[in-house]
């Protein structure tokens with residue numbers, strides 16, 4: 438468009454349901470943009486993008502939002518937890534976007550996930566959690582409805598080595614148990630190597646710089 442470089446130029450990408458893909462590459466190469474496209478937050482400039490059986494480009498923004506709530510669990514580098522709520526309240530947040538709210542069964546699932554990720558007190562305010570605990574709450578929240586697709590944007594990057602290892606183990610275990618497809622952005626090559634495949638993105642090179 439107008440001679441500008443595309444943020445992403447991926448000729449084709451096929452990922453089987455239940456598979457895991459690590460996305461790596463230098464800063465600015467489009468890793469986060471790829472997650473935005475896969476989650477339907479950004480509408481890509483391509484004719485076909487089928488994610489979990491749905492062709493996203495023809496959908497309106499509202500339809501993509503509904504699809505995302507049913508389909509995608511997100512984990513961010515900086516947790517995106519809501520202060521002023523406890524750990525359980527944060528895990529139950531995705532339920533508040535559903536018409537029926539949180540059923541007793543959903544509440545039980547949330548409590549069981551929190552136990553699984555090692556949170557001793559589900560009523561602890563999230564502000565008082567360690568960073569590793571915050572990310573474990575975020576992992577539990579992303580998996581609450583066993584979404585078909587989990588997108589994780591550098592989920593271990595802001596953690597110390599021990600917390601990062603715990604979060605990575607829990608995330609991979611819970612994703613496997615849920616049968617979710619996982620797309621995970623990371624600079625950690627050891628973590629990338631634990632996934633089924635790796636997509637290494639490069640920064641687009643302006644035409645004037647190609648010799």
Ligand SMILES: Nc1ncnc2c1ncn2[C@@H]1O[C@H](COP(=O)(O)OP(=O)(O)OP(=O)(O)O)[C@@H](O)[C@H]1O
Nearest residue numbers: 443444445462463464465466467468469470471622
């Ligand atoms: N909404 C937007 N409009 C215009 N340009 C954008 C938009 N979002 C991202 N970009 C540009 O696209 C490029 C890729 O950004 P992106 O955030 O996807 O990179 P990244 O690989 O995730 O980087 P980092 O590792 O630093 O987080 C950057 O040059 C960025 O400035």
